Amino acid sequence: MLTLGSALTIDDLQILARRRVPKLFYDYADSGALTEQTYGMNRSDYTRILLRQRVARALSNRTLKTKIVGEDVSMPMALSPTGMTGMQHADGEMLAARAAEKAGVPFALSTMSICSIEDVKSVTTKPFWFQLYVMRDHDFVKSLLDRAKAAGVSALVLTMDLQLIAQRHKDHRNALSAPPKLMPKHLMQMATRPMWCLRMLGTHRHTFRNIVGHAKGVDDLGSLHGWTNSQFDPELSWKDVAWIKDYWGGKLIIKGVMDVEDAKAAVDTGADALIVSNHGGRQLDGTCSSIRMLPPVVDAVGKDIEVHVDGGIRTGIDMMRALALGAKATWIGRPFLYGLGAGGEAGVAKSIEILRQELDMTMAFCGEREVTKVGPHNLLEVGFAPFSRGGQLPE
Numbered sequence: 001m002l003t004l005g006s007a008l009t010i011d012d013l014q015i016l017a018r019r020r021v022p023k024l025f026y027d028y029a030d031s032g033a034l035t036e037q038t039y040g041m042n043r044s045d046y047t048r049i050l051l052r053q054r055v056a057r058a059l060s061n062r063t064l065k066t067k068i069v070g071e072d073v074s075m076p077m078a079l080s081p082t083g084m085t086g087m088q089h090a091d092g093e094m095l096a097a098r099a100a101e102k103a104g105v106p107f108a109l110s111t112m113s114i115c116s117i118e119d120v121k122s123v124t125t126k127p128f129w130f131q132l133y134v135m136r137d138h139d140f141v142k143s144l145l146d147r148a149k150a151a152g153v154s155a156l157v158l159t160m161d162l163q164l165i166a167q168r169h170k171d172h173r174n175a176l177s178a179p180p181k182l183m184p185k186h187l188m189q190m191a192t193r194p195m196w197c198l199r200m201l202g203t204h205r206h207t208f209r210n211i212v213g214h215a216k217g218v219d220d221l222g223s224l225h226g227w228t229n230s231q232f233d234p235e236l237s238w239k240d241v242a243w244i245k246d247y248w249g250g251k252l253i254i255k256g257v258m259d260v261e262d263a264k265a266a267v268d269t270g271a272d273a274l275i276v277s278n279h280g281g282r283q284l285d286g287t288c289s290s291i292r293m294l295p296p297v298v299d300a301v302g303k304d305i306e307v308h309v310d311g312g313i314r315t316g317i318d319m320m321r322a323l324a325l326g327a328k329a330t331w332i333g334r335p336f337l338y339g340l341g342a343g344g345e346a347g348v349a350k351s352i353e354i355l356r357q358e359l360d361m362t363m364a365f366c367g368e369r370e371v372t373k374v375g376p377h378n379l380l381e382v383g384f385a386p387f388s389r390g391g392q393l394p395e
């Protein structure tokens with residue numbers, strides 16, 4: 001029988017998570033926008049990148065250690081910001097942050113998290129990262145940044161691709177709202193996941209704790225629903241990035257870049273890094289996979305800024321492929337969420353260890369000892385052609 005102990009792959013953790021997390025929350029993680037075409041390609045495009053096997057290379061004393069935005073990490077990986085993580089497992093963000101800290105990789109807390117900045121601070125000993133969604137209420141944005149600074153957050157991740165929220169059919173069918181409003185069918189789904197329910201009864205963290213009680217006029221769940229729908233700022237522009245960067249005054253990572261022109265604009269802001277990301281296929285359906293957009297972005301701005309990538313990474317092989325294509329860091333969303341749903345903190349730790357071992361082994365078979373030396377020479381073939389349009393307008 002598959003258990004956390006016998007799980008060998010991220011896919012095993014996903015099977016366990018599906019068994020242990022109520023359907024509406026499991027589906028919330030395992031879904032993309034509209035037809036889910038881009039969500040699917042985020043994964044399948046990785047199989048089109050072939051690695052170059054080498055032999056008779058000295059392979060002892062291997063290391064995955066590197067730096068991400070100047071911070072020492074045990075491997076080039078970070079945990080992506082994910083909303084409502086505390087619904088995959090009680091106190092999810094606190095558990096994931098602790099697992100990441102123990103594993104020596106960064107954890108980025110979402111604005112739309114269940115556990116607050118202060119909750120995560122209370123269970124960690126080193127700085128974590130914070131992801132910002134820009135709201136219309138700039139005073140509230142400033143107060144979030146103040147709280148992040150007070151908690152010792154060492155890098156800000158500014159998400160640029162969710163000023164409107166795409167339709168994800170599964171969430172509609174499940175009647176999932178933010179924050180969740182329980183209906184009879186949800187209670188039926190929960191009744192089949194008794195351990196999840198017990199743990200939820202054991203915590204008081206059930207709402208968006210970065211927001212409730214902090215944003216003006218948001219003191220309870222009822223008002224928060226309307227507030228969320230009306231508050232994401234559809235006018236977000238690069239000018240806003242300038243004032244946010246100024247106000248923040250620390251390291252800045254721009255998330256959600258899928259275009260060479262936008263990558264250049266991100267460089268112009270003076271940010272420390274950008275993440276080539278399509279939000280895990282959850283926003284613009286019909287665009288390409290993020291890994292496919294990585295090479296043109298690296299070509300255009302890789303010398304000027306750290307380029308990272310997320311979306312579809314499920315193995316250490318995928319991480320190796322992304323690093324070989326020029327990513328300085330790889331981010332994982334669902335892999336750690338599945339670990340969390342499968343087994344709380346131990347499950348997140350397991351997801352990180354699975355990927356660490358797979359990356360180490362893959363790197364060795366490619367004849368590399370140091371992850372910082374991985375590059376295009378480790379590739380045999382990249383099975384997608386350069387874009388004919390390259391993001392330019394038609395003539």
Ligand SMILES: Cc1cc2nc3c(=O)[nH]c(=O)nc-3n(C[C@H](O)[C@H](O)[C@H](O)COP(=O)(O)O)c2cc1C
Pocket residue numbers: 028029030042080081082083084110111112131159255277278279280281282310311312313331332333334335
């Ligand atoms: C359930 C879920 C919630 C997410 N919430 C956020 C969020 O609050 N902020 C954000 O910037 N990105 C969010 N994302 C996107 C992730 O940060 C990341 O870009 C994506 O998960 C990467 O793809 P992967 O899941 O295939 O690794 C979310 C993704 C998932 C799956």
